[in-house]
Amino acid sequence: MQRAIAQHDYWNITRELTVSAFKLRDQGTFLGFLWTLLQPLAMLSVLYWLFRNRVGESIEHFGLYLLIGIVLWTFFAMGTGKGLLSLVMRRDLISAVTFPHELIAVSAVFTVLFSSTLEFVVVLGFAIAVGAGISWTWLWLPVILATEAVLVIGCSLLFAPWYVYARDLDNIWNILLRLGFFLTPIFYLPEQFLSEGEQRIYMLNPVTQIMTHARTVLLHHELPSFGATAYTLGVSLAILLAGFVNFRYFTRDLAERI
Amino acid sequence: MAHTLIDVSHLTKDFRLERATPSSLFSRIRKVLWLRGQTRPLRALSDVTFQLEQGQSLGLIGDNGAGKSTLLRILSGIYRPTAGSCNVYGRLTPVLELGVGMHHDLSVRENVFLYGAMIGFRRPELVRLFDQIIAFAELEEFVEVKAKELSTGMRQRLTFSINAHLETDLILLDEILAVGDRSFREKCYGVFKERQREGKSLVLASHDLGAVEEVCDCCLLLERGQQRAFGPTAEVLAEYESNSQ
Numbered sequence: 001m002q003r004a005i006a007q008h009d010y011w012n013i014t015r016e017l018t019v020s021a022f023k024l025r026d027q028g029t030f031l032g033f034l035w036t037l038l039q040p041l042a043m044l045s046v047l048y049w050l051f052r053n054r055v056g057e058s059i060e061h062f063g064l065y066l067l068i069g070i071v072l073w074t075f076f077a078m079g080t081g082k083g084l085l086s087l088v089m090r091r092d093l094i095s096a097v098t099f100p101h102e103l104i105a106v107s108a109v110f111t112v113l114f115s116s117t118l119e120f121v122v123v124l125g126f127a128i129a130v131g132a133g134i135s136w137t138w139l140w141l142p143v144i145l146a147t148e149a150v151l152v153i154g155c156s157l158l159f160a161p162w163y164v165y166a167r168d169l170d171n172i173w174n175i176l177l178r179l180g181f182f183l184t185p186i187f188y189l190p191e192q193f194l195s196e197g198e199q200r201i202y203m204l205n206p207v208t209q210i211m212t213h214a215r216t217v218l219l220h221h222e223l224p225s226f227g228a229t230a231y232t233l234g235v236s237l238a239i240l241l242a243g244f245v246n247f248r249y250f251t252r253d254l255a256e257r258i
Numbered sequence: 259m260a261h262t263l264i265d266v267s268h269l270t271k272d273f274r275l276e277r278a279t280p281s282s283l284f285s286r287i288r289k290v291l292w293l294r295g296q297t298r299p300l301r302a303l304s305d306v307t308f309q310l311e312q313g314q315s316l317g318l319i320g321d322n323g324a325g326k327s328t329l330l331r332i333l334s335g336i337y338r339p340t341a342g343s344c345n346v347y348g349r350l351t352p353v354l355e356l357g358v359g360m361h362h363d364l365s366v367r368e369n370v371f372l373y374g375a376m377i378g379f380r381r382p383e384l385v386r387l388f389d390q391i392i393a394f395a396e397l398e399e400f401v402e403v404k405a406k407e408l409s410t411g412m413r414q415r416l417t418f419s420i421n422a423h424l425e426t427d428l429i430l431l432d433e434i435l436a437v438g439d440r441s442f443r444e445k446c447y448g449v450f451k452e453r454q455r456e457g458k459s460l461v462l463a464s465h466d467l468g469a470v471e472e473v474c475d476c477c478l479l480l481e482r483g484q485q486r487a488f489g490p491t492a493e494v495l496a497e498y499e500s501n502s503q
Contacts (some may be wrong), residue, residue, distance in 0.1 A: 009380045016375040024363055096355040098334050099376045168283035255336045256273060 008099050010244050017107035022114055033214035036115045037122055040070045047187045056151050057222040057249045061132050061219055067123055068214050074147075075116035076152055077177045078143050083156020084163050084173055087251075091258045101254065102247050105156040114193035120145065127218055141214065143229075148210045151236040157243030161250035184208050206235045261347065261430060263459050264310040264333065268342035270363055271303040271328055271483075286343045302328040305342070308459070310476070312348065312427065315454060317474035317491060318463040319498055324480035326463035330354060330430050333461065348427030350458075351377065355432070356414035362406035366397055366416065368407050374420050387423050394445065395419035417444055422449045428459045447472065 032055045037078045044067050048056070056062035060246065086108035087094065094101055122140065128134060184207050190199050204209060209232040213224035274297040303325045310316050318326040331337045332344050334352035359373045370391055374384045384391075392398055395415040397408070405413060421429070429450075450460055450473050464470050470477060470491065477494035479487040486501075487494045 008378050009375065012375045012381050017371045020364055020368060020372050023368070024361065027363060038333060092358050093376065095331075095336065096352075096358040097373075097376050098336060098352055099378070166283040172283075186477075252338060255331070 010100065010103060012105050013099055014107050014110060017103060018110040018114065021107065021111040024109065025085075029119060032116075040055060040067065040074055040119055041122075043070050044072075050102055051187050058192070059189060060128055061127075064123070064127055064130055064219065065215060066187055067126055068183065068218060069184070069211050071116060071119045071123055072211050072214060073181060073184060073186050073207070074119070075148060075218065077181075079109045079112040079116075080155045080159065080173065081170075081177070082112055083152065084159040084170060087157065087160045087164055087254070087258065094258050095255045101239050101251055102157060102244070105160045105247070106231035106233060109149065109153045109156050112152075114144070117145065123218070132219060135217075137217045137221050137223055140217050140223055144210055144213050144224075147233050147236050148207075150233075150240050151206055151210070154236060154239030154241075154243040157247040158239070161247055161254070162253065165250075167211060180207070185211060206232050206239075261312050262309055263312040263314075263346065263348050264308075264343045264461070265309050265317075265347070266309070266329075266343070269303055269306040269332065269339050270301070270341040270346050271325075271332060271337065272299060272340040273300045273302055275300050276296070290371035302334075302483050303480075304314050304485075306478075306480070306485045307342075308478055308485070308488045310459060313454070313457045313459060314476060315450075315460040315462065317470035317472045317477040317494075318461065318480065319465075319467065319494070320468060320486075321479055323482065325483040326480060327354070327423075327432055328483075329478075329480070330432050330461065332351060333430055346428065350428040350430060351421055351424050351426045352430045353418065353421045353432070354430065356417040358417070360405045360413050360417065363404055365404055366392070366408070367401050369416065370420060373417065376492075377421060378426075379420075379425055391416075391423055393420045394422065394444070411439075418446065422446075426458070428461065429453065431460060431462045431464075433464055458486055467498075 029035060031038070041075075044063065047066050047070070048063055052062060055256055059065050080103075083105045086105045089108075090104050093099075093104065125140065159169060159173065183202070184205060190202055190208075194202055203212075209228055213228065213232065216222050216224050276297050303455065306325075306329065308316075318329060319363060320326055328337065331354065332339055333346060334350065334354065336352070336354075360369050361372060364372065367388075370388060371381070371384055374391075375381070379387075392401060394413070395418070397412060397416060400408060400412070405416075408416070447469075453460065454473075460473060462470060462473055474491050476489060477487070477491045478485065479494050479498050481501075489499050
């Protein structure tokens with residue numbers, strides 16, 4: 001089958017879908033964009049209050065440590081959640097407008113990435129406020145956030161077509177995210193609870209790696225090791241590639257199934 | 259010299275109609291194991307063959323359920339053929355459902371940029387054509403109004419206007435001449451005629467035989483997915499009308 005739909009500007013479509021979704025998200029709410037910031041800050045206050053003495057006393061700048069974990073986890077959880085639902089949410093477009101449908105999932109993730117980037121600005125302000133210092137290593141943060149974006153887009157491209165076929169996936173993924181919240185070092189140090197052997201398996205999780213890298217940069221003012229960076233980027237790119245192949249294969253008859 | 263724009267050969271399309279049960283994981287697993295037993299086949303198109311030259315316009319006619327919209331969706335690339343082939347040698351604009359793709363909580367201006375991007379416009383082109391798009395849709399007073407405040411006809415006019423400004427070799431239209439009032443229909447005809455003078459093609463699925471006669475050089479008559487006739491518009495329309503009586 002040969003066909004050339006009007007040549008699409010991928011970036012323009014992604015930008016328009018992202019910006020419009022972002023505008024619509026807080027439209028009509030009293031606090032508007034501030035809701036984006038209040039959610040991680042509310043989580044921070046509760047976790048800080050609960051764990052500051054028992055877990056937090058052995059972690060320098062525990063508040064900042066927590067905030068980095070919360071912001072990065074929120075990006076992963078919300079990004080994959082929105083990405084998973086994205087195709088079904090825009091089913092109207094799929095049966096009537098011919099454009100690369102993976103951009104629906106990608107733009108859903110970009111909407112969350114946009115919020116997370118703004119949250120990271122708050123993280124930097126927080127780092128200065130608590131006396132964690134400023135460092136040139138902060139320049140590495142966009143790379144860390146971009147790596148997480150690759151991972152989240154990959155997961156979204158993996159899950160979004162399957163959600164069209166099985167609506168249970170949303171519930172299954174939410175359960176896994178709930179478990180993941182406790183199985184990633186958001187509010188504790190892995191060495192506080194895990195043996196060395198367990199830590200080796202634990203560190204295979206790319207989200208754990210991403211959190212560790214962000215803390216290395218912001219708290220210790222060092223760059224993450226080359227090996228760890230290469231591993232995280234490699235896993236994220238592999239998931240993106242798998243997601244892309246999965247998306248192309250399982251969306252061939254999407255308009256008939258959705 | 260005109261070249262072949264559309265080449266459809268022995269095209270067949272089957273759908274599998276599922277029972278109206280929710281798509282749960284359990285029902286999916288069951289379907290994988292006993293797939294054929296859980297669905298009912300429906301042949302929407304059967305062995306359709308025709309060619310269209312660049313510059314010609316084709317009318318798709320037939321009663322409801324004949325397969326016109328399915329054929330348009332296959333030509334657009336939204337559906338895949340079950341058997342046979344369907345080749346389009348050029349850039350095309352599918353205008354299948356007017357109003358779809360508009361976001362009701364965004365303004366008319368924002369929708370022009372969002373919808374325009376999705377159908378293939380680049381942003382500078384949209385900036386340049388924005389006033390023309392709005393003027394064609396006759397929505398100059400509603401640019402900053404949310405799309406949900408517009409009537410259905412206004413939203414359809416806006417969608418059509420955005421599509422009409424995209425320069426492609428072929429426009430696919432599904433029953434869109436029912437849009438808007440008489441004066442807007444006349445403007446649509448004007449666009450079609452201008453495109454035809456420029457050597458572009460149209461494929462128009464419609465029950466409005468007068469419109470098909472006015473716009474199309476040739477016609478394809480479908481009946482329950484079967485190709486009943488293909489040829490010059492007057493001959494095919496005569497056959498359709500004689501069959502209907």
